[in-house]
Amino acid sequence: MYEQYGDEVEFFIVYIREAHALDSPVPNLQGPLLEDPISFIERTSTASRCTEDLHLPMPALVDGMDDLVNRSYQGHPDRLYLVGVDGRISYAGARGPRGFVPADLEAAIEVELKRSDRPRRRASL
Amino acid sequence: MRFPHIFIRFTVPLCALFIATSAPAQVIEGTASGVGDRVWEILLLHDDDSDGIITRAEFDRDSRAFSGYDLNQDGRLNRAEIVRWASSRSRARPGRGAAGSPPAGSQRGGAARNRGQGPTRMISALGDLDADGIVTEGEWNRALDGMSAEGVIPVDTLRTLLAEKGMGRMTPFIISRWDPDGAGFIDRWSLGELFRRVDADGDGRIEVPPTEGLARPASPRDGADRSRGEARLFRGGAAPVVGDRAPDFTLSRSDDPQVQVQLSSFTGKKPVALIFGSYT
Structure with a gap:
């Protein structure tokens, strides 16, 4: 979809709070084992890892630690x-x-x- | 025409980074102090200076989780606090263990005292409508009615009310207990039930505890700035629907944090597709 529409539509990943962090009430032990990032820098680096590991072509915007955009759009978990x-x-x-x-x-x-x-x-x- | 698959939830199996040192999410059967001791042993792994106290800095992880443990909100955890936390957590699970009364010795005082510092403080702060130092069950229900709509209470409403009382720091704890998946709403019924659990002697009245050291005067960080900013974007907890003006935001890119992207900069130029998600 990104390749097809990327010229006409801006695509952004909004990287939000981890859905299944190890220190959350619902850890996912099958997937990547991450503790929930506690600083903006941690979340930014986790977002970069995510886009690199999954070869996601569109840029990722990192939500602040106050989860403001997440909460405005109720984007959790995806x-x-x-x-x-x-x-x-x-x-x-x-x-x-x-x-x-x-x-x-x-x-x-x-x-x-x-x-x-x-x-x-x-x-x- | 085919298009590249967009990954659901971005999940891909990976080798472990490191094992979490936070407390297990489920309650282990056994005496309250036994569970607390086991949780304390896990938490001790965070004790960098080995002084038997876990500070917020040593914990170094999700501050929501720390606030959940830190019952008296003094920024430090010790064994006694964790034992109290474990016992209040095991009581919070309906149907588990004894019919409501904790083992003797795991409370601060006698049966007439309220249990659970966090919930007591919340009920005291928000429920004493006639300011007589006592919160009756009727008062608490009336207070909840004032906050709720259609059986749920927006987290934002609670946050604002607590911030007005100088107790904004309690909010992460409340969210971690009653809205762990971040839906933005708390079920009104469960907060109503909370009264019975806090009311240790079952007389339908909760005494407002003395406030020294527990609440602090509201500061600008607590109330005005945050709630103003959130009110602009948050709109009481509902997700935007088709036709709404998209809440504007400015965020930095993960690949170049110096670059800021503002949503409204694309208005009149291009549509913007937003993909919310995380790695786990």
């Missing part, structure tokens, strides 16, 4: 949103993992691009 060109929410996925459906995001991107396409084409005529 979630997809599309912000339209007008600055309003075009697509708000349900909370993951059940609600984390990339196909829905792609459909929303198609709709959004068609919506904002018309003025662009008119301008180029």
